Amino acid sequence: MIDNFHNEFFGIGIQNGKTPENLGVLWRSAQNLGASFIFTIGNRYAKQASDTHNAVKSMPYFHYETFEDFYAHLPKGAMLVGVEMTENAVPLEAFEHPRRCVYLLGAEDHGLSKKAIEKSHHLVKFKSELSLNVSVAGSIVMYDRQLPKPRS
Known part of the structure; x- marks a missing residue:
């Protein structure tokens, strides 16, 4: 048996x-930075010019109509990490x-x-x-993930 x-x-x-452009840019970054899948909640993805690597064919994409549906389908054992400028949020570098x-x-206008x-x-x-552009913010988070950091 495989130990996953x-x-x-x-x-x-x-x-x-x-905008669909933001998702296209995020999708390309996700493909380049090692994501296993991408998803949207609410607005749907539409193929457009910013998906220059045709990531839609190389990475699973999921769409959820509501947050509740998304949350009910989180992968078993996975932690949900929200990216949001709130007082109790941890600085990314730490x-x-x-x-x-x-x-x-979240979208730039509503979070x-x-x-x-x-x-x-x-x-x-x-x-x-x-606030940063959502695709830029996501790219920074994924880049930070791959940086070597001491693990406790």
Whole structure:
């Protein structure tokens, strides 16, 4: 039997994304930075020009109509990591990424829903005073994940 318990994986997605271009850019970054899957909650993905690597054919994509549906289908044993500028969020540079997790980003104009913030196992934030473009924020989180950090 294969022991998947110790394997690392992560997925990344957007709640109520504003534009399909943001998802396309995030998808390309996810493919390049080792994500296992991507997803959306609310707005649907539509193929468009920013998906230049045709990531839709090389990485699983999931769509959930509601946060509740998404949350009910989190992979077993995975931690939900919300990316949000809140007071109780940990600065990204100090965050120890879980081995098995799902990163959830909100749209630039609204951020994550209250329910998503409440249900997140961890919240991370950037030093930035203003919100970042969602695909840029996701790319930074994925890049930070691969940096060597001491594990406790």
